[in-house]
Amino acid sequence: MNRALSAITINIGKAGINDNVIEEITRQIKAQEIVKLRFAKGISSEKEMYITQIVEKTNSKLIDLRGNVAVIYKKKR
Structure with a gap:
């Protein structure tokens, strides 16, 4: 089974990203290696900026971007 399919999804809403969102993404990526980020349709113009900040x-590394869903990866140490 493709690991990206079973990855946890974190929703990024109109409020964008803040320290709490970054902390949650960091926790999940340490546990899972792969995390999907789903962006609200209303913030699609800021999506690239948010992805850059999160990475x-x-x-981590951006490994896939389709529509409003980005997949990031960080290898466990």
Whole structure:
């Protein structure tokens, strides 16, 4: 089974991202290696900026982006 299909999904709403969202993404990526981020349709214009911030702050990699869903990955150490 594809691991991305079973990855936890974190929804990013109109409020965007803040320290709490980054902390939750960091926790999930440490546990799962792969996390899906689903962005609200209303923030699609800011999506690229949010993805860049999330990848930088969590030290992860963007491995897929389709529509409003991004998949990030960080190998467990």
